Amino acid sequence: MAETLDSILAESRDRLRAAGIESAALDARHLISGLLGLSLAVLMVRGGEPISATNAQRIRAAVARRAAREPVYRILGEREFFGLRLKLSKETLEPRPDTETLVDCLIPHVRRVVxxxxxxxxxxxxxxxxxxxxxxxxxxxxxxxxGTDISEDALATALENAQRNGLAERFEALRSNWFEAVEGRFDVIVSNPPYIRSKVLEELEPEVRLHDPAAALDGGDDGLDAYRAIALHADRHLETDGVIGLEIGFDQKQAVTALFEAQGFRLRGSAKDLGGNDRVLVFKRDVECGDDR
Ligand SMILES: C[S@@+](CC[C@H](N)C(=O)[O-])C[C@H]1O[C@@H](n2cnc3c(N)ncnc32)[C@H](O)[C@@H]1O
Incomplete structure (x- = not known):
């Protein structure tokens, strides 16, 4: 009997379930929809349609990778973030929905500056x-x-993503160890730096531990190395009324606030992620007199 979308979907779901993947049904749908370029809705209504042997083979190969704990979007090579389709590469973190909270918080600041x-x-x-x-x-x-990064691979990917999304004319990339190679001042300084304590890395799920680059995760002994480096030089690169927006780990609000306060900044806003954890901090300069904000 000819294979159909429905039958390969069921086979994939069962294979992932047997491998202990909790989100087996969802992952199977996302993998197949991504590989075939069909929306999830189309996948459902066209379930009875036959599938070619070549496509069935591609799907089985992808399902085997997922069963070995490679994340769905790594396998597909791209993921959606804030409505943009972003290519992933070896040295890029897979952007997370929680990071959209940081973007949401900063859009009004960017609009005000404009x-x-x-x-x-x-x-x-x-x-x-x-x-x-x-x-x-x-x-x-x-x-x-x-956009700056320590990784050349990440910078090449960011430039490609700018191109793909029609933003290349307004986006530049620079290799820099935090602010080291950066010149000039900015209205908005934003960062989602590595913030996981080194010791915790080995406890992470295999999807993250084995597939996200360590340089994107490892925040040093206390998870705060990158915030320290950024706080130390932010003043030199921030416009007078500029803002600094940071993503943080769920338990880092106090520590990161203290680091930025010590460099003359004041916490002006914060936000929680979709799971209710502290996730975003927004700082401005702590102006003692003439502060009319
Ligand atoms: C948590 S990832 C965030 C990636 C992206 N901004 C996002 O939110 O999806 C941290 C990024 O910081 C970069 N990075 C690590 N150490 C760095 C350093 N010393 N200087 C500049 N970038 C660094 C990593 O290569 C990685 O791309």
Whole structure:
């Protein structure tokens, strides 16, 4: 009997379930929809249609990778973030939905700067796929962005993602160890730096531990190395009324706030992620007099 979309879907789900993948049914649907370029809705209504032997083979190969704990979007090679389709590569973190909270928090700041100055300069430290910066540029057409990273592979991917999403004219990439090679001042400094304590890395799920790059995760002994480096030089690169937006680990609000306060910044806002954890901090300069904000 000819194989159909429904039969390969059921086979894939069962294979993933047998491998102990909790989200087996969902993952099977996402894999097949991504591989065949069909939306989830189309996949459901066209379930009775036959599938070619070549496609069945591609799906089985992808399901085997997922059964070995490779994440769905790594297998597909791309993932959606804030409505943008972003290519992933070896040294880029897979952008997470929680990071969209940081973008949401910063869009009003970017719009305010544009209303006042006509444009807005953004720097995204540790840009990875370019996710945060590109999402901000896509949301505010007058903004321009610089994405920095220690990884050349990440920078090449971020540039490709800018191209793919029609944002290349407003996006530049620079290899830099945090602020080291950066010149000039920015209206918005944003970063989702590595913030996991080194010791905790080996306890992470295999999907993260084996497939996200260590340089994107490892925040040093206390998880705060990157925040320290950023806090130390932020003043030199922030415009007078600029803001700093940071993603943090769920238990780092106090520690990161203390680091930035020690460098003359004040916490002006914070936000929780979809799971109710502290996830975003927004700082401004702590101006003692003439502070009319
Ligand atoms: C948690 S990932 C965030 C990636 C992306 N911004 C996102 O939110 O999906 C951290 C990024 O910081 C980069 N990184 C690590 N150490 C760095 C350093 N010393 N200087 C600049 N970037 C660094 C990593 O390569 C990685 O792309």
């Amino acid at each position: 209303a006042r100055k006509g444009s807005c300069r953004i720097i995204d430290l540790g840009t990875g796929t370019g996710a945060i910066c590109l999402a901000l540029l896509d949301a505010v057409l007058e903004a321009r962005g610089l």
